[in-house]
Amino acid sequence: MRAVDVIMKKRDGGALSHDEIRFFVDGVTSGAWPDYQASALLMAIVLRGMTPDETARLTDAMVHSGIRVDLSRVPGLKVDKHSTGGVGDKTSLILAPVAAACGVPVPMMSGRGLGHTGGTLDKLEAIPGFRVGLSLEEFTAALVKTGCGMIGQTSQIAPADKKLYALRDVTGTVESIPLISASIMSKKIAEGIDALVLDVKTGSGAFMKTEADSRMLAQSLVSIGNASGVKTVALITDMESPLGRAVGNANEVAECIEVLRGGGPADLIEVTLELTKRVLVLGKVATSLEDAGRLAQQAISSGRALERFGQIIDMQGGDPRVIDDLSRLPHVDTQEIITAPRDGFLTRVDAELVGRASVQLGAGRDRVEDAVDFGVGIMVLAKPGAAVRRGDPIVEIFYRDRERLERARALLHQAIAVGDAPPPARRLILDEVH
């Protein structure tokens, strides 16, 4: 088999066979396929597409480029939740302790923030001492002990994805539903989970800007998961505005603790609860969504979920006292408020621009190698639809550096808009795919 023949087949719109896809993925992993041939094939895939069968085979080949984690030591059905990425998207830090407290083990391999979207690993590291770099041994031990392990992707998981993603990033071949699907699902399948709940974000702050694209991606992801024996469901949820109030790292952890204490913003509670309910049903500790909702509510109202979060933090080296004392989280005192420029209704708090402002403050990164400042961030004080008067506080900025503040402020001024009438109401949960 020759690489150039595989490339030409896809260039001409053909469907690649199992052997051809395996040849490509193995070649990328071993280095037998030079980057210039891999990138030519990637571009042909972006422009010619892949059938669901091809995408499933690509995912499978990427899983097999590394190990599939053996979690048989962990009793029960293991269920993970994965989001395609958003702004203020912190549901994992609530969902994981709630599900664990309800008896569903949650093995979670997450990523770091990049561009305007935040990442679970950065948020966890805002907790003093928290280690996300556990070995697979420690990861399994944490799952057995606390029902949860939260780590980064190890080099043994889908190494082909790591190589391909680095190449896609510099060759304009990121935007492809088959390639995105295989990248996400290969890592999730290799985690060793039994079931998966996906949160496919849609809107300004999401990777997929339209509901139609988000639905296509959700369908692709769900069909791959189910075909690979990982029972998968997806919710399509709104990412036009940031989720909850906090955008940053330590402030997002604080907001999660607030929700685990029984408080917190309604939109964050709603999205987290809908995702958690599906985790509990797939984990077979609840027989229906209603049942699951009751279980989750009880775990929070009883304080068991918050307590479990403390145990999870403790198990991974973090300071568990943060759950009782938010002042133990990093924070900055210097702040500035952006106010409503006029009377009216808040019509927009644009998620992407808020996310980019957060990066400017230092809470996120534009390049993989950049460091993150855990203490800075943004609090969104008013949500689209709110009636506001001129001078009302809309966004609060916590900054460390005045130059960075200037850049963030400019973006935030663009992000918000006040009009004469309230904007059309947006649903938070747009659809469910399974």
Place this chain on the structure above:
Amino acid sequence: MRAVDVIMKKRDGGALSHDEIRFFVDGVTSGAWPDYQASALLMAIVLRGMTPDETARLTDAMVHSGIRVDLSRVPGLKVDKHSTGGVGDKTSLILAPVAAACGVPVPMMSGRGLGHTGGTLDKLEAIPGFRVGLSLEEFTAALVKTGCGMIGQTSQIAPADKKLYALRDVTGTVESIPLISASIMSKKIAEGIDALVLDVKTGSGAFMKTEADSRMLAQSLVSIGNASGVKTVALITDMESPLGRAVGNANEVAECIEVLRGGGPADLIEVTLELTKRVLVLGKVATSLEDAGRLAQQAISSGRALERFGQIIDMQGGDPRVIDDLSRLPHVDTQEIITAPRDGFLTRVDAELVGRASVQLGAGRDRVEDAVDFGVGIMVLAKPGAAVRRGDPIVEIFYRDRERLERARALLHQAIAVGDAPPPARRLILDEVH
């Protein structure tokens, strides 16, 4: 400017600006664009296409990656002829001495055979002593003295094309009219010519298999040439069957000498004459095609063209006595004849398969680095349409090695077909584009 942004623009179907194309071509030439980015853009160009404007800009940038040869020392309008490649396609070796004898200088930079198509450089090197590796100084001197110089592409001519072609060859990005056009025309424009006659082949043995594709390529080439100040016309000519009788190297030279002596096969004479007439008109030594035809015929019938061929050979270090004594050309004595399997009409002598048989004998090459055996080759003794009787000779094989003979014979058996009725007549000259 970032390479990834240029790639994404083309991926999304945009037209690249002059600056973006220049950035790409300069980056490929200098190495600033890594191969994996160049190949991603090439694939996007193959699948998204380029406008005529973009193709002209790409050609221009490729010309400027090297030097444009200064032929101002050579008096008269310099006219080259270029073929897109075929089997038995030896017109250059007749056209150049005829045009030179008629007063039109012909600066010709040619290529080597690759795959089933032959190359002018290999044919010339079949003449003992002939040097195709002249310096540009020697090339100009040859043009001044004999009105003709026949060399290979030097490293100073369109170096970007050399790099891009090597990459296209291994990334499935050869088949693209804009990329093919820019590759051909950048080299021709850089030659320093005033006008160009193109022979765009169509059919089984051609790069373009259909007349529609050949016409598109011809239009693209002609429009680039004319936009760059090189007056360009193209003939679209048949390449379903080999041109003339000889396919190989030394045997093709012998056939050219036969034509220059006033003999030779009718199809070869017709195509060569039509191309030559256009060279003479563009070179302004003839006022009409009729006038040009008379001039060319006289150059041959008077013996001046043959004599000029001897001078050209002599000037480039070859043995000019070959024009009087064909036995001075390399040859092999071992031969075998393939005969008609039944009575009927010869319906097919497939150019591509004959070309591949010739490669098997050693007269061509599958890889750039392979050596060529000048003495072996094939003589096509009967043309499609001929009435044949069982046992009549159709193809004569001159071979050096029995194993190679076996492989060539198998291909030649596939190449020929005898039917009950003559095939539909094919025109040799299908169209003219200017």
